[in-house]
Amino acid sequence: MKELFQMLPDPRFHLVYGITQRFSEGPSPRQVRLNREGFKLLEGISKKMLVYPHQKLGVHPSPAKGDVFSPIFGKITEVNERSIFVEAVEPDEELRAAAQSVEKVDLLAMPERGGELVPILKGLGLNTGSLGQDCETLIINGLNPDPGVTWAEPMLLAHQRNLHNGLEMLRRLSPARRILLAVPKEIRLQHHDVEIVHVPSHYPASVNALVIKAVTGKERPDGVGIVGLHNVWSLGRVAVTGLPLTETVITIGSFTHSGNYIVKEGSMIGELLAFANIEFRDGDTLVRGGPLRGESIEKLSRSVTKGSTGVFVVEAGSVPVMEGHSPCINCGACVLVCPARLSPNLLSRYAEFALHERARKEYVEQCLECGLCGYVCIARRPVLQYIRLAKHKLAEADAVRRLEELKPVGQGEAASGAAQGGN
Ligand code: SF4
Numbered sequence: 001m002k003e004l005f006q007m008l009p010d011p012r013f014h015l016v017y018g019i020t021q022r023f024s025e026g027p028s029p030r031q032v033r034l035n036r037e038g039f040k041l042l043e044g045i046s047k048k049m050l051v052y053p054h055q056k057l058g059v060h061p062s063p064a065k066g067d068v069f070s071p072i073f074g075k076i077t078e079v080n081e082r083s084i085f086v087e088a089v090e091p092d093e094e095l096r097a098a099a100q101s102v103e104k105v106d107l108l109a110m111p112e113r114g115g116e117l118v119p120i121l122k123g124l125g126l127n128t129g130s131l132g133q134d135c136e137t138l139i140i141n142g143l144n145p146d147p148g149v150t151w152a153e154p155m156l157l158a159h160q161r162n163l164h165n166g167l168e169m170l171r172r173l174s175p176a177r178r179i180l181l182a183v184p185k186e187i188r189l190q191h192h193d194v195e196i197v198h199v200p201s202h203y204p205a206s207v208n209a210l211v212i213k214a215v216t217g218k219e220r221p222d223g224v225g226i227v228g229l230h231n232v233w234s235l236g237r238v239a240v241t242g243l244p245l246t247e248t249v250i251t252i253g254s255f256t257h258s259g260n261y262i263v264k265e266g267s268m269i270g271e272l273l274a275f276a277n278i279e280f281r282d283g284d285t286l287v288r289g290g291p292l293r294g295e296s297i298e299k300l301s302r303s304v305t306k307g308s309t310g311v312f313v314v315e316a317g318s319v320p321v322m323e324g325h326s327p328c329i330n331c332g333a334c335v336l337v338c339p340a341r342l343s344p345n346l347l348s349r350y351a352e353f354a355l356h357e358r359a360r361k362e363y364v365e366q367c368l369e370c371g372l373c374g375y376v377c378i379a380r381r382p383v384l385q386y387i388r389l390a391k392h393k394l395a396e397a398d399a400v401r402r403l404e405e406l407k408p409v410g411q412g413e414a415a416s417g418a419a420q421g422g423n
């Protein structure tokens with residue numbers, strides 16, 4: 001990592017905030033919008049149906065992707081390819097009784113370990129991909145992911161029961177022989193059940209690859225995996241409640257005003273901002289995720305998912321607006337800050353002109369997506385967005401190539417011959 005990060009003048013890049021209050025409960029949503037992309041709805045789940053909290057609505061074919069549940073009492077008002085909309089209703093006795101009949105699962109009393117736990121956790125709404133990764137050493141990234149996101153310290157210091165149970169479940173799930181918890185060097189934490197490692201606390205120190213390097217002293221060492229503290233919190237939450245996961249912890253706010261909340265999955269962003277007394281005015285930018293790496297979104301009617309870490313309003317004028325076609329002036333600032341030692345100026349230009357294979361030759365796939373290149377770009381080019389586009393296009397091309405390779409010999413040629421014949 002280049003020393004320049006330590007010199008970045010913005011004190012908000014320091015990822016320790018001294019916030020240790022327990023999370024507030026978020027609003028009771030009037031409506032939720034649940035992600036259903038790739039999910040198969042359970043039989044009978046359809047529009048106009050009444051649903052109750054923790055009722056399973058759909059399953060995902062991936063064994064590592066958690067199933068989807070209703071977080072509220074409500075009526076399904078719309079189902080499309082991308083979303084399930086549920087409008088809150090006052091439950092009658094029958095619906096209340098149905099909610100009370102949801103069986104709690106005592107995960108900690110179960111003898112299952114390792115891969116046997118994966119389907120159980122999936123059935124409780126948990127994404128297990130990063131939790132059960134095959135590695136000798138597993139590092140828990142205990143830093144706030146982005147500047148402005150502030151839930152990591154309360155997660156470590158104020159929600160001990162949740163953390164303890166999350167760690168216990170992680171130990172049962174992960175094949176790793178050693179589990180380490182990486183925390184900012186300023187945080188003094190006593191945990192008898194996990195080894196604590198102190199790491200730098202100035203962004204981009206929270207980027208996974210840099211946490212691994214800080215802990216092991218190596219870049220991309222073999223046999224080392226990493227999982228976010230947010231995932232461990234979710235695991236602990238399910239172990240504590242015994243119920244399917246229908247919430248996430250997010251920071252809601254702006255750089256100057258923020259709070260941490262436990263909110264229902266699918267909560268609409270407009271409703272969350274209103275609850276947190278954050279105004280969204282014309283010209284402001286709405287960000288889902290962290291202010292530096294999150295995605296900018298256009299509508300207050302978009303919602304948060306289980307993995308969401310924040311919702312932010314970036315006030316108009318506080319950060320100069322990015323310009324898609326603004327030309328690079330070759331100032332070199334992005335090259336100086338890049339922790340992956342890449343040339344973001346070149347990469348963004350290749351992506352801009354759809355020269356994705358050239359971007360690959362310049363190691364675009366090694367980009368850590370820290371967002372610093374875009375942050376320092378004086379020409380306000382959306383450098384990270386261009387890089388993500390190139391990575392996405394290359395991944396798509398690779399998937400097509402793999403499919404072609406899997407086809408029996410002759411079939412690919414016949415198919416391409418037929419396609420050519422149609423032209
Ligand atoms: S986002 Fe930009 S600065 Fe960060 S690793 Fe990628 S290219 Fe480098």
Ligand code: SF4
Pocket residue numbers: 327328329330331332333334335344345348373376377378379380381383
């Ligand atoms: S910081 Fe922006 S203008 Fe400067 S070299 Fe990088 S992409 Fe070009």
